[in-house]
Amino acid sequence: MKVADDQALDFASDVADLCLIPLAEIAEAGMGADALARILAEHPSHHLPVSAFQSAI
C-alpha cells in the first residue's frame, strides 16, 4: 500500500514507469510480473445499474 503523505507535493504510486522501457526488456527482465499482481487482483464489481435514475429528464 502506498499511503501518501498529505503534505507531499507529488503522490508517488506503486506503478513503475515502463513507458520508455522496450517491451523486449520488460519481458526479458520479468518486470511485468511484480507489477501485475495488483492489476490482476479481482476487484469487486462496481457496475451500477442506472435504472435508479433513468426516469424521464
Added chain:
Amino acid sequence: MEQLVPFRQFVLKVHSRCDLACDHCYMYHAADQGWLAQPTVMSIQTAAWAAYRIAEHAKAHELRQVHVVLHGGEPLLAGPVRLGQIAAALRDNLTGTCALDLRIHTNGVLLDESFCDVFSTHGIRVGISIDGDRAANDRHRRYSNGRSSYDRVIRAIDLLRAEKYRHLYLGLLCTIDLANDPVAVYDALLASEPPRIDFLAPHATWDSPPRRPAGAPAAYADWLTAIFDRWDSDGRPVDIRLFDSVIRTTRGQRSRTEAIGLAPSDLVVIETDGSYEQADSLKAAYDGAPATGYHLLRHCLDEVGGHPGILARQAGLRGLCEECRRCPVVASCGGGLYAHRYRSGTGFANPSVYCPDLKKLITHIGSQARPATAPHSGPGRVHALTAADVAELAAGYGGRGAVGRLGQAQRSMRRALVATVYQRASADARIGRATRERLTSAWDLLAHVERQAPDALESVISHPYVRAWAARCLTSLGAPASDGHPHGSDLEYLAAIAAAAGIRAGINARAEIATADGTLYLPSLGRLAVPGPDGPRECTITTTAAGTVTFSFGAGWRAQALASPAGLRFCEPPPPDYWQPARRLTAPGISVVLEDADPYRDCHQWPAAPRCSSPELIRWQHSFRVAWSLIAAQLPAYREGLVAGLATIVPLAPSADGRDVSSAARQAFGAVATALPADPAMLALLLLHEFQHVKLGAVLDMYDLFDRTDSRLFRAPWREDPRPLEGLLQGTYAHVAVVEFWRARYLVGGPHAAAAGPHYARWRAATAESIETLLGSGSLTPMGQQFVRGMRATVTPWLADRVPGMDG
C-alpha cells in the same frame, strides 16, 4: 453492516499436556492458565462434534477448502490410534463438502513410524518445532529435568526426510531467541531440507515486553534481516512464510500468517474439552483472554464468528490505533499479531510491542524487493499524481493533466501486461508448437515496430481492450495445469496487435494469424470477416513501406488495401461487407472510437451489441453530438478530463426491460460501454457517470484509498443490496457527477428544470449520505480520507440549494 468472515483455519487441541518443558512456551508459561482446567486428551465424541461443526460451517459458506491443525500441548501424546480416529472423523464429515488440508504441529520427540503410517493413511502433514542447531534448540526446548530434546527432534525430522514419508514433511517452526546467531540458525534449519520455515517472535505484550539488548530498539528486525539477506543472496532456496508474507503484503496481496497483514483472521481454536477459543497467542495477554464462552455442543461456528473478540481481529485498518493507521507500512504490518498489542488499561488499541522491529524489517524487505519491478526505469521512477491532480480528481473532476497522468500509468500497466503475456505464454509447455511459433513471430514484429515506429505501436497498445485481453490471457496462463490450457485463439490477439502496429508503422513486415472462422480483428483498425469454409483458417498479412497491405487466407482469398492514418482503404476486391473499419463519433473538440468489433469488448456486465448498422451509427452520432454539447455547455468542469481520457464507446445491447444500461470495466481504461438511450441528455449522464468509474479505477490502480481487506458491506442509497467498500466508493464518486448533472439541469431553468429538481434533491442527499458513510467507515487510508473529503467539499455547498417541494 458486518459480513461474517467464515472460519477457514481450525486448531484442534487434541492433547492439553506436553512432554517437554520449554520455558518460552505460551501454553504453560504465559498469563492464561486455562490448560489446567482442560482434560488431557480430546475424546472421540468431542472430535466428532468438531468435525460436524466444521463441516456444517463449510457447507453453509460454500467453502472449497478448510485447514485443520492437530495441536496441543503436544498432540502426539494422544497416540497414533486416537489421532487416526480424529482424522477419520474429519474426513468422514467433510468428504463431499470441501477439501481438507490436515496438519499436525508437534515437537517431534515421539514421532516414529507408527505415527507416520497413520499420518500417511489420513493425509496428515507434519510441522516440527525446532529453534536451530543443538545449542540454539536446547536453550529452551528441554525436558523438565533439563535434558536436551535435540537428538529426538532431529530423528523425527530425518524420518520425515526419508523417501517413504517425505510427502508428509510440512516444514519447521522456529521461535526466535536473540542469543542465537541468526545465520547459524538459518543454516541449521536449511540443512534439514524443510519445504518451509517459519520464524515466530516470542509472544509478548506491553505488560511483558520482549527482552532486547541495550541500544538495539529493533533487535528482532536485525536478527531477521540477517537471515533475510542471506536467504535472498542464496536465491531464496526455501519458502520462509514470514518473509514471503511481507513481500506479498507490500504488493497488495494477502499475508500467509496472522502475524502480519490487514486480512481478517479466519482462525478459531477448539479446545480439548470442546470449547471454542480465540487464537492461542492471546494467552500472552491475560488469564482468560482467549475464551469465548462458546462450546461445540451448544454453538455453531457462525455464532462464534460474531464474538466481539473474533470480530476485533477481523477489523483490518479500522481496528487499529491511530498511530498504526498513520504508519506508512500499515498495509504490510497490519498492526502485527493482535496479542502483541496488549497493554493493561488500553487493551489492544496500541501498536505492537514489536512495532520497531516490524517497521524496520518491512522497510528493509520492501527496499530489497521493490527494484525488481523497475530495474531499468531510471532512479526508481514510478508514476505519480501531483497534489493538484489529486485535489482535482477528489473534487470529482480532473483536467487534462490529471487524467493524462492516469493514462500514462495505464500505459505502463498495458506494456507490463503485454510483455508478461508473451513471457509466460512462450514458457508454457501447454501451448502448441504452431501457436508458439506464431507468438514468437508476432513478438519479433512488435519489437521491430517499437524500434522503427514507437508511436505506431503505442497507438495500437493504447486501445482500451488490450488490457482486458492481456488480463484474460494471464488468468488462463496462471491456471493450474489440471484446468486445461490457455485458449490458443486468445494468444492470436498478440499477432493481431503486431499486425495492426505494422500496418500503422508502414514498414515491410509479415504476420500470420490463425482465425477460428475467417474473422480477424485488428485493434484500432477494424475487423476482417472473410466468407469461406467453416473452421479455422490462417491469415497472412504482408505490409510494405509503400503503405500496401495484403491479406491472404491460403490460396483461396486475397485482398489488398492502402494504409493511411485514417485506417485501411481496400481497393482489391472492393469491400462491400468483409471489411468493417473502426468508426468514430465526433463532436467539437472530441473524437472517440465507436468500438463494435473487438471480441474483448464484451467484458462488461451487460452484453455488447453487435456491429452497428448504418442507421444505428447515424443515431449514435447524433446523440453523441447533442450529449457533448450539453456537457460542454452545462458541465464544463468535466469536459477536459473526458477529452483527455475518453477514447472509446462500446455499444451495449439494449436491456430486455427497456432500462438504460451502461458500464465501465476496470481492465479497460478509456472505454465506456452503454446502450444508446432514447434521449441524448441521458447519454450525457451515462458518459459522465461511467467516466467517473474510469477515473477512479485508474486512481485505485495507483493508490490504496481504503483497506482492501475490509469485507463489510455498506448501505448504498442507490441500490437495494449492500455494497462492499470499493463499490460504495465507486458509486459515490460516480454520483458526484450524477448530482452535478441534475443540478445543472435544474439551475439552467427552462423546460427540464422542474423534472430535474427532484432528481437533484434525491441524489444530492444520497451522495452526501454515502460520503459520510465512507468517512465513518474507519477503513479509508489517509489518502482515501483526503479523497473523500474532496468529494464532500464539492457536494456540501449544493445542500444549500433550495429545491421547492423537496427541502426538509
